[in-house]
Amino acid sequence: APAIRIDGARKVYGTGSTRMVALHDVELDIPAGRFVSVIGPSGCGKSTLLRLIANLEATDAGSVEVFGESPAAACDGKHIGFVPQTPALLPWLNVLHNVTLPHRVNRRASRKRKAGASAARPMPDMEQLLRDVGLGDAMHKLPPELSGGMQQRVAIVRALGLQPDVLLMDEPFSALDEFTRESLQGQLLDLWDHTTATVVFVTHSVTEAVRLSDQVVVMAPRPGRIV
Ligand code: ADP
Ligand code: ADP
Numbered sequence: 001a002p003a004i005r006i007d008g009a010r011k012v013y014g015t016g017s018t019r020m021v022a023l024h025d026v027e028l029d030i031p032a033g034r035f036v037s038v039i040g041p042s043g044c045g046k047s048t049l050l051r052l053i054a055n056l057e058a059t060d061a062g063s064v065e066v067f068g069e070s071p072a073a074a075c076d077g078k079h080i081g082f083v084p085q086t087p088a089l090l091p092w093l094n095v096l097h098n099v100t101l102p103h104r105v106n107r108r109a110s111r112k113r114k115a116g117a118s119a120a121r122p123m124p125d126m127e128q129l130l131r132d133v134g135l136g137d138a139m140h141k142l143p144p145e146l147s148g149g150m151q152q153r154v155a156i157v158r159a160l161g162l163q164p165d166v167l168l169m170d171e172p173f174s175a176l177d178e179f180t181r182e183s184l185q186g187q188l189l190d191l192w193d194h195t196t197a198t199v200v201f202v203t204h205s206v207t208e209a210v211r212l213s214d215q216v217v218v219m220a221p222r223p224g225r226i227v
Contacts, residue, residue: 001067001068002029002030002031002032003030003031003032003033003034003066003067003165003166003198004028004029004030004053004064004065004066004166004198004200005028005029005030005063005064005065005068006026006027006028006029006049006052006053006062006063006064006065007027007062007063007064007065008025008026008027008061008062008063009023009025009026009027009049009052009059009061009062009063009064010023010024010025010026010059010060010061010062011023011045011048011052011057011059011060011224012060021222021223021224022045022048022223022224023045023048023049023052023059023223023224023225024223024224024225025062025225026045026049026062026224026225026226027226028217028226030198030200030215031198032196032198033196033197033198034198034199034214034215035192035198035199035201035212035213035214035215036198036199036200036201036213036214036215036216036217037201037202037203037208037209037210037212037213037215037216037217038050038200038201038202038203038216038217038219039202039203039204039205039206039209039216039217039218039219040204040218040219040220040221041204041220041221042204042221043221043222043224044219044220044221044224044225045219045221045223045224045225046170046171046202046204046219047085047170047202048224049200049202049219049224050082050168050170050200050202052064052071053066053071053080053166053168053200054071054075054080054082054168055070055071055072055074055075055080066078066080066166067165074166078164078165078166079106079121079162079163079164079165079166080164080165080166080168081159081160081162081164081166081167081168081197082159082168082169082170083155083156083159083167083168083169083170083172084155084170084172085170085171085172085174085175086175087143087151087152087154087155088155089143089151089154089155089158090143091142091143091144092142093142093143094139094140094141094142095130095135095138095139095140095141095142095143095146095154096126096127096130096139096140098143098154098158099126099129099130099154099157099158099161100123100126100161101158102158102161102162103123103161103162106162121162121163123161124161124163126157126161127139129157129160129161129191130154130157132187132190132191133153133156133157133184133187133191134153134187135150135153135154135157138150138154148175148176148180149176149177149180149183149184152172152173152175152176152180152184153184153187155172156169156172156184156187156188156191160191160195163195163197164195164197165197165198166197166198166199166200167195167197167198167199167200168199168200169199169200169201169202170202171202171203171204172184172201173185173203173208174203174204174205181208185208185211185212188212189212199213201213
């Protein structure tokens with residue numbers, strides 16, 4: 001079975017004059033371990049597609065399955081990493097505290113679960129992961145003290161540190177200058193080599209999609225759909 005199966009998915013926002021079909025009849029199977037890019041112009045539903053997989057939105061028709069389960073059930077048993085467009089770090093926690101937070105939250109959640117629930121995974125060496133992306137000297141700094149590129153690297157380490165089964169990335173490099181972007185693309189691929197995660201990477205850059213992924217899904221707007 002594929003890691004992600006999207007079958008006839010439809011998503012509508014708003015009603016009446018504000019009604020907008022964000023996704024129309026989307027079919028997509030993503031095998032486990034694949035690195036898929038999703039490209040298309042602004043407004044074609046790329047973020048919505050990611051948010052359906054991440055259980056941040058629900059479909060209006062059709063279905064989304066992650067490892068054969070609903071996204072809600074999958075979020076309970078599997079690790080889903082999400083790198084949003086803006087890094088969304090907690091500004092009052094230093095870098096090391098930010099990247100270890102998902103692990104600490106998960107550990108607490110799995111302690112509360114009944115017997116039979118999957119155990120929390122051991123946390124990898126987050127200090128080493130931070131050093132790997134050039135943040136060795138920034139571990140004890142607060143996010144507002146860091147550049148945009150550094151903050152984006154923190155968000156990526158935070159997601160990778162979960163050892164996610166599925167890694168969802170929403171234009172993670174789009175706000176960065178060309179030089180920082182190229183460097184981070186390389187670092188992502190290096191880190192990627194050490195994981196078995198299935199990646200869905202949203203971008204509006206054809207170059208980036210071709211460079212990073214082994215499959216490219218192209219979308220078009222009005223209504224948002226795969227072409
Ligand atoms: P993309 O990521 O490709 O830019 P989105 O998934 O963000 O596309 O948006 C698809 C369409 O749905 C756009 O027309 C957008 O304006 C609309 N949309 C997205 N989120 C919402 C929302 N929460 N409420 C209303 N409309 C939305
Ligand atoms: P601990 O759990 O070890 O007490 P905290 O989670 O309180 O650490 O803080 C983590 C990091 O964030 C530390 O570097 C601390 O100095 C910094 N920090 C915590 N709260 C604030 C705040 N309100 N303003 C600025 N920095 C803060």
